[in-house]
Amino acid sequence: VVCAEPEVDNAELVSGSHPSYKPQAKVTFRCIAGYRMEGEPTLECDINGQWTPEIPKCTEVVCAEPKVDNAELVSGSHPSYKPQAKVTFRCNAGYRMEGEPTLECDINGQWTPEIPKCSGK
Template identity: 30%
Template sequence: WPPPHRHASAFSFWRSPGILLVALGLLLPMCSEKTCPQLGEPLNGRIVYISYVNEADKFGYQAHYICNEGYYLLGTKNLYCEVTGNNVEWSDSPPQCERILCQPPQQIPNGDFSNSHKDAFEYSEVVTYSCKPSNGPDEYSLVGESRLVCSGRNQWSSNPPECKVVKCQYPVLKNGKVMSGLRKKYYYKSEVTVECLEGFHLEGNKTVVCGVNNNWEPKMPECIK
């Protein structure tokens, strides 16, 4: 077969269903054109047409579907203009571009997220977690990402955070003192800065932070003579 011909409105293959007798007595092939139906551009997407050579070294055309941001493809991504008997047709039905939505993220103990009354969230929509007031002597700390983004079909940008009590011991530095960050209680991400008394030098970091495991991070430094 000669290679297929692409027109502005369709993709074509040539077939030879008959012959034509001419005055010189020669038999010449008589060709008729077969075309794949024109594909309409998908709503909220587009088509990229690609020519290719298959394993049998025959030329063809592929319709590659791409959805706009915020939409996902429902159906077959690539369609091929194929010969079927005496006809040419696309290998599958055209897909559709559907809007990306997320189901509500997970509820967490001792906390809540914004717009928790909604049944679905749109692509790029943000929810913000916060902790509820504690009934005990210590407040809850939000551990993890407070803002989650709907980044794909039922996909959030990260796991939900936790609301729990994170509390570090009062910072004590032998032969040293706390220079900043003094308070009665040290909860998650509380920060203090220390320094050594005169005649001692600091071994370690001068700034430490109350970490998620109720320990100072990095560990408290030492003042060495």
């Protein structure tokens, strides 16, 4: 009994390359830059020829669309926001910005610095 070669799109094998994978063989994957792992990075071949836990997925890192009440987006509109994407906001008339107007999507899918607020005078 052997396990088939495990394949994880957008990942690289960190350890465990073998010509054949017998029970108790282990492999560890790491997602390439710009991707985040969903699942466990280390797998083990079980006695039934299956990898456990299930083979992970590497999904593209994106930031959620930033929303600022009482403001308009003045630059950086995209269908999806990947790391290094930048957006700039401007508060509507009569509102004052608390925080930085320009944000950048980081490699973890978070906006930095923190999303600003526009508050009334």
